[in-house]
Amino acid sequence: MSQPDAVTAVVPGQRRDHPDDPARRRIPPPAAWLPALTRRRWAVAAALTAIGGLALLVRSWRIDLFGFNSDEVVYAGQAASLAGNPGYADLFPVFRAHPMLFQALLSPLLRVGEVGMGGRWVVAAIGVLTVLAVYPLGARLYGRRVGLLAALLLAVMPYHVIVTRQILLDGPMVLLSTLTLYCMVRYVQRQELAWYLATAGMLGLTMLAKETSVVLAGSVYAFLALTPRVRRPVRATLLALPVLAVVFAAHPVSQALAGGSNSGRNYLVWQLFRRPNHPMSFYLENVPTAMGVLLLVAAAGGLWWARRRNGWRETLLLSWIAVPVVFFQLWPVKGFQYLLPVAVPVVLLAARALVLLPVPTRLRWPGRGGPARPVPARAGRLVRLAAVALVASTLAASSWDAVSHQGSSTFLAGSGGVPGGREAGRWITEHTPEGSVILTLGPSMSNIVRFYSQRQSYGLSVSPNPLHRNPSYVPLNNPDGWLRNNNLHYVVWDSFSARRSPFFADRLMTLVRRYHGRVVHTEYVGAPGASGRVTPVPVVVVYEVRP
Amino acid sequence: MIRPTPVPPSAAVPRWARRTSLVVALAGLALSACPAAALARPAPTPSASAPAPGAPAPSPRTTTPVEHFVFLMQENHTFDNYFGTRPGVDGYPKDVCMPVQRGVPEPCVTPFHIGKLGAIDLDHSAEAFRVQYNGGRMDGFVEGVSKQGKDGRMAVAYYDERDLPYYWNIADEYVLFDRFFSSSNSGSIRNHMYRVTGGPGAAGKAETIPAQGWGDIPTIFDRLEAAGISWKFYVQNYDPTITFRSRVEEENIDRGAQVIWVPLLAYARYVDDPRLSSKIVDLDEYYTDAARGDLPAVSFIAPAGNSEHPPGNIGSGQNLVRALLTQLVRSPDWSSSAFLWSYDDWGGWYDHVTPPQVDRYGYGFRVPALLVSPYARRGYVDSTTLDFTSALKFIEVNWGVKPLASRDAKAQTFLGAFDFAAPPRPGVLLSAERVPVAVHRPDPRPVYASYAVAVGLVAALVAAAALRGRRRHR
Known part of the structure; x- marks a missing residue:
């Protein structure tokens, strides 16, 4: 990065300070801690x-x-x-x-x-x-x-x-x-x-x-x-x-x-x-x-x-x-x-x-001969204001869309709450006995279910190999054995994890079928179909299982 | 969130509550249609026998809130064999030592934990009982087994919470009976007959199923059938082709035992009448019935390989009981259910309590028995003298049907194990681990203190920098 001279290194309204402006050392600073607040506070x-x-x-x-x-x-x-x-x-x-x-x-x-x-x-x-x-x-x-x-x-x-x-x-x-x-x-x-x-x-x-x-x-x-x-x-x-x-x-x-x-x-x-x-x-x-x-x-x-x-x-x-x-x-x-x-x-x-958006100071209007005419300073301000409005309004529109959406059957971690997770967890609290143990597809839904249902839960896809799993997660070395011994009482499938790991989704459904899985609850989100009509799409399904 | 399928009401509201609500609604309609009658009716007064607030009213057809009674019979253990070391029960006497030979105090064998030793099928015939009982001296347990050429010391081996964590957890949460005797001082056939008829079945010395079946001996299911009360006999791995007509003596355990453990299969009318035989079903139906909230009023359950009959694996027996109870606890019927399970005879194992001899057939030695119900007293040890006919007595009292024989007519029942004044308890799925995993909760104070110090230090640095700058510029 080159070091420009003191004159060009600032934007309008900017204070010239060290190290760009050695003279700044001689100028006493404003009295307030946040100098910008002292004027037109x-x-x-x-x-x-x-x-x-x-x-x-x-x-x-x-x-x-x-x-x-x-x-x-x-x-x-x-x-x-x-x-x-x-x-x-x-x-x-x-x-x-x-x-x-x-x-x-x-x-x-x-x-x-x-x-x-x-x-x-x-x-x-x-x-x-x-x-x-x-x-x-x-x-x-x-x-x-x-x-x-x-x-x-x-x-x-x-x-x-x-x-x-x-x-x-x-x-x-x-x-x-x-x-x-x-x-x-x-x-x-x-x-x-x-x-x-x-x-x-x-x-x-x-x-x-x-x-x-x-x-x-x-x-x-x-x-x-x-x-x-x-x-x-x-x-x-x-x-x-x-x-x-x-x-x-x-x-x-x-x-x-x-x-x-x-x-x-x-x-x-x-x-x-x-x-x-x-x-x-x-x-x-x-x-x-x-x-x-x-x-x-x-x-x-x-x-x-x-x-x-x-x-x-x-x-x-x-x-x-x-x-x-x-x-x-x-x-x-x-x-x-x-x-x-x-x-x-x-x-x-x-x-x-x-703020520094360049606006020409002189402009030759199309179809008119003669020298270029000066552009009024007000027009320059208006152009900059329009640019600011454009950027800010597109950001605001995107934000508004993000905070208003109704959810979907896919989910990117860190991009918001999980549709249906809380509701499924609360359903489990209200409709399953204390002491129920839940098997979920992955550790993420396992965390959510554990949090909202206050029931112990395990993720099927958590690897038994300590080198391949988050050390915070507890694996089930033999989920089939756990189900056979009646140590797991409910299975929770979710579309978000299923989309990420089809292999484990398939294994989960195999276990559901093998252990007499019975759907006891489903959470849906509305998804627009080909005709534009919103149709319910299952995102979380709770199965009751038994040996 | 879209909810096109609301939660079925059966999952949220117990059946008795729905029924009560319906009755109340109908009564309200009737009263509103007839205001004069409502005015003329005396105001209800609290009755001494009325249930406490919050407690459900009994169903019109039952004298208690229990509308579903489930009775499972496992195999061949005594109370001391399973719970003799449990504190707070009538377990092993202090310093007990069982003589190797009757009447000779030394040498003797003290009860020991079975540990890794495999259980053996100890002799549990009427003759074995006679030797072990020894005229009430109760000193022939080792000899009764060793006379059959087996290791007699095994008779005083015991299991404890290490081997039976789930049962011990159940005893902590619900009711354990410590004076529950097998009805007959012999083996399975008579005891199972007592379970369904209140009598021994075959009279005299012979403990066999007659070739022509049990004939006209009335069963509790006859009584229920006559009263129009629903029932089912659930049989694990049920094979309808095995009946008293097809049973082969040699195949005693499991397949042949189906006829012993399900005495109805030795009745011509229960085998031949489609209406009756349709109520003897595979155990799988128990799970679907319970899940739907369609359990009958009275359910009897017979196991197959998971019966805990030595040398079978007691762990698999626990798994069976746990699966049955898990389904019941999850069932819409839970709030109006009671689940009793016991063991058909003593299996040759030692028990220190001399069984009362109420007639020539029994009682036999004590057997384990536990009761699980939303009304069961928590962690309660019931010391009422009971036997298998006590379950019949409960059915007869609860549904108002006549006794079958003198035993059940005279038997005590286990109503004291319930607390009907309290509202039904929500079900709990108990762990198969005896010792819950200890959760180490770190001391939060160092956490708060460390972070507070860090924040304070940074705040001080920033403040010092800001103040220093201000001072310089003055």
């Missing part, structure tokens, strides 16, 4: 309130339409188990694969009774906080307009909206990664050791939300390596790394003190050597549409049409994007929500691009 506050309200609306709209998915029930179950909720303590171990920062935050809400939607509301609130946190970050990088526009784009970005409507670790992780980015920007602008240490501490906290965010340390490194004008004190790094380690030590230390298991370590080993769960094209097929194609085009286009203004800011944001993208693309395990930390730098770049 009321207008900014009103705009942020409106954006926050919009963000909350799309994150909470019909938030309980579908029950939790497998990851959600695991995290909610962990939190409830940590809080000692008797309904979950026996079914969900406290320690599984990830650190417990978010689960510990959630657990006081889940101490008694059935775990409801409270957890999703907490994540939605965290999502709104992330939207609001983008403003000071954007304002500090590019000024108020970019800050507000970036916040608006994130508020309605389907990718962020979808993920922050679920009890996943990625929502809280992105809030903390945004704060890490903010600390990093402060460090670059101030060149103060304190902000460097704060960045390290905040990154440690981000890793406590989800340990995969350690890749952002690579982003920091890449940025420092590519930006020679930013001070890179070795001694400061020697101080920062222990800070990061001390903060992250909360995870292993708490596990050791609480008497936890080795499942975390085993999980890491398994993740390192497991087979790919998605094709290499997974992210390309799913993430760009979820982020918004126009938004990505704007972000990329901005880097081109404002290339003369590119500087350390863009290097930082691109590092924040490139390192996770490269890492997770190469990592065999892929998940829809894994690239969420990229969303914040993308909206910042897109907002910058829209």
